[in-house]
Amino acid sequence: MQQKQYLLLLGADQYLRERAFSGAKQAVDLPVWAAAEDPVRKLNRTFDNMLAADPKDPESLLRAIRAQAARGWHPRIVVPLNDWTVDSANAVNRTLGLGGLDATAVTNARNKYAMKQTLLAAGVRTPRSQLVQSEEELLDAVESIGLPVVIKPYDFGGSGGVVLATTREEAIAGLAESRAVIERYGSSFNILGDKYLVEQFVDSDDEVSVEVLCGAGRAQVLAVTEKYLSPRPWFAEVAHLVPSHRTGDPVLTDLAVRACTALGIDRGLAHVEVKFGADGTAWVIEVAARPGGDGIMDQVERAYGLNPYRLHVGSYLGSDLFDVVGGAEPIRTSAIAFLKASPGRIQDIVDGKPLPPEVRSINISAKRGDFSQAAQNWSTREGLVELEWDELFREKTALPVTMAKELSDQIFVTEETAGE
Structure with a gap:
């Protein structure tokens, strides 16, 4: 039987990671597959095929992969795109002899205590x-x-x-x-x-994330994202903007690179979260061995004209793409901000009014009757808006947050505001 190959993406069917399919197609001329526990009821037509498997469970994936092997189909590589699939993807890759991250790197990326101990041992500043x-x-x-x-x-x-x-x-x-x-x-x-x-606690709301392409013993920064956080005591991410005014900061770049190499991340994109203290000192908060979430990769693509998933997948395939990263320059500013209704029961949703010219897309996920509460994490959002400017900001701007609030106040009518 003739052997046929495919690329398996895990987590690419997650909302705001859809551009991973396009990036994978740019990286390699192979069918791109995904996995779902019940692809008959949850078929994603973007992909060339879907395995009937839990993308978080390596044994489930291996059973489905071996069933396809009996039909002549074999994975070239399995690429994780979110935290929940880093372990399963690399377990499958190692079992099948396809490569992937070292087990220690996976542990360091998923166990935050092990991560911080490793960073401290390597002299990387972390709380x-x-x-x-x-x-x-x-x-x-x-x-x-x-x-x-x-x-x-x-x-x-x-x-x-x-x-x-x-x-x-x-x-x-x-x-x-x-x-x-x-x-x-x-x-x-x-x-x-x-x-x-x-x-x-690093007492500051000044935070960025750094998207880093990793290789064997080396790493290079692709982009720096400005992060906007909810009021304390929570740390919900309410907006992201690319590129941050800190892009090109050599101290930040060095810190992010050292963090990735210390953790042993030797392929793909890594997502490094960095916070700046009141005195300007940079602290590594966390590192993830996968591309940034929350639609950050889409903002990187719009700002730089480069699909970062192409780099992530290409790196897993063994391609040296550091020259591509080195030549990447931002040409505009792109942001994603999350809609937040005032606290209370949502009585009405007023959509259809003209939108500001900066709006690239808007999605309302809340429904009438939903209860809105303070921004605590990803689960307390009512939607999102993507924004774009034909300029690069030289200092931190509040525009993503203020524009999202103005739109939220316009769209959502809650019990608290219904009688006003």
Whole structure:
């Protein structure tokens, strides 16, 4: 039987990662497949085929892959695109002898405590942290690190369960809140959620993410994204803008590169989150061994005219694309911001009015009758808007947040505002 090859993307069917299909097609002339537990009921017609498998479960994937091998189809490589598929993709790649990340790099990228210990050992500045399971261990960690602290699940993402505590009482309540988030979402994302990180707080809202192309013993920055956060005690990401005014900062670039090499990420794009203290000191908060989420890659593509998923997939295929990254220059500014209704029950949604010329797209996910609450994480959004400007900002601009608020106030009528 003639052997036929395909590229398997895991997580590419996730909302705001659709451009991964186009990037994969640019990277290699092969059919591009995805995986879903029930592709008959959840068929994604973008892809050339879909495996009937849980993309988070390597055993499920291997069964489906071997069933296709009996028909002559074999994966060239399996490429993860989100946190939940990094482990499964690399387990499959290693089992089938296809390459992929080293197991230690996967652990470092998914276990935030292991990540921070590795960074500290390599001399990369990151907040001190302790791993806890009980309230007693939590209070011991608070005593050791000193208030305020940030409490978060050690293996989750999307700002889920991340809470600031300024007192011992707030720390106890924060741990309970973090546990509640894991209880609600943990099984859906196939995470343990059995331990929590108590972390030194960098007192600043000045944060960026750095998209880095990684290779064996080297890494190179592609883009820097300005991040906008919700009011404390939560750290929900409410907007992203590319390129940040910090693009090209040599200290930031060096820090992001050192973080990726310290963690052993030797292929694909990595997403490095960096926070700046009040004195301007840069701290690595987290590193993910996959492209940035929340539609950041789409903003990079619009700002640079380059599909970053092409780099991610090409790197997994063994292509040297550092010259492409080195030649990338931003030609415009692109942003994504998340719509937020005022707190209360949404009574009406007023859509159809003329939109500002900067709006590239808008999507309203909320429905009449939904309850809007304060921005805590990805699950408390009512939609999104993408924006574009034919200029590069030389300092931080509030436009993504202010424009999203103006649109939200125009679109959503809640109980609180219905009678005004």
